[in-house]
Amino acid sequence: MIWPFTSASGKGDKSENDSSRQPVPWSDSLNGTDWQHYKDPRNWVPTLLVTTTVLASLKIYRSYLRRIPGAIHVQPSFFRKRSIFGRVTSVGDGDNFHLYHTPGGRLAGWGWLRRVPTKKPALKNRTIPIRIAGIDAPEGAHFGRPAQPFSTDALAWLSSYILGRRVRAKIYKRDQYDRIVATVFVRRFFIRRDVGLEMLKRGLATMYEAKTGAEFGGLEERYKAAENKAKAKKRGMWGGQLEHFESPREYKTRMNLEESTPKPNDTTNP
Template structure:
């Protein structure tokens, strides 16, 4: 019976295995198989014998010898390492993040998100369906890598993004009147980003479960900062807060220059006379609580 010798690493071990099992090495493979099947059948209906004990001992011994054989250690280590590396790569770069709450703290300020904008809620925030890896990972051309179109399919599957460093005029919330140019800001942002692929450099998650981020979009061959373009269009102000204002590295000065440029040319909301102008910050203060207004925008 030759097949047990498959567990042996060397010819001497094969001979020893056949000797322990009392097999006839002159048997043909067919005869060896018939012999083994008849032995197994009789063993299943009779009490355990010394030969079955020898058989179990042989399997344990030869299996351990095979595992720890020098020629097998390196391939096993390489295979295990490769599997672990692929799993780590998937978790870091290809696993989809459904909502803001699933972003780990270590992700912020170190990584970016790629996705498609599925809806725009206000002049400075929108929702993104995360598509890790982009087109290289199959998004947009593989059947199982598609962005849903129906609202019910998108429920609890999008990340709420708040543009970092900018503040757009406020829409009407909770019976409060809308600010001038709030609808223009919403229309501009919708036309600019809706159904487009974006990259968001994320900084933190705010108390309304939105991710504060600097967002970029490709327009032709150029990458555009969405917040910066809003400031240049005169449809947002630089975000002013006592604490917690977020800007990307080196972006605050650039944002303030863009706001100054829009004021100088009376772009967008800056066409309003200075004495009649009310910034989004002043609007929130006048209505008593920034928290209430921001909470309405977060919904």
């Protein structure tokens, strides 16, 4: 019996279908591919260009346009190789401040399309603490310690010089307080100024004197000359009697020694 809509030669068709479904060797299939299609540049160049553009754009974004919200997010590969650009949002002491990273600057829309927050709640955990490399400013009063002479002068000068301004920080490392140690530059009257060097010139800081961890970015001789000139002209902290002068490093060493030495009425120690 022949079913409707079927061929009378059903058995023959079945055998032909079975033979057509037999597996074909991979080599035969490969040899049967039309490779001429792939040799035509019009078929693969657009795909290559799109892929390359996407990968390059992603790399540029990650390296230059992605905003860094804090010191712990600065990649070690950036140290001694890269600088970061941003606006100073607060100055904590005579030699450190907080920076809001604005990658790309005005070309990326910062200042006209994208705004830097100004309120403390909006800035919380979104800035990078920067320690100015190569200098040591007089210590302010904190942790129960008295302030050094000229500590308020150094803080006031640094605040007036960089607070609210855009600066570029050439970064070297992260210190024990999770601050980024960097040489800091700011443009004043269209001239790029080294902030640390300017403080040395005014006698508002000394060269960093610690035996380890000092970073000068190749500017040590220049810094030393600026310090000697300020000392010779008795500027800032060098204006008093030098025999009674105590550098920030000497002050911190003395404070640490006093705090670690048991007092006569200390009953907690035998």
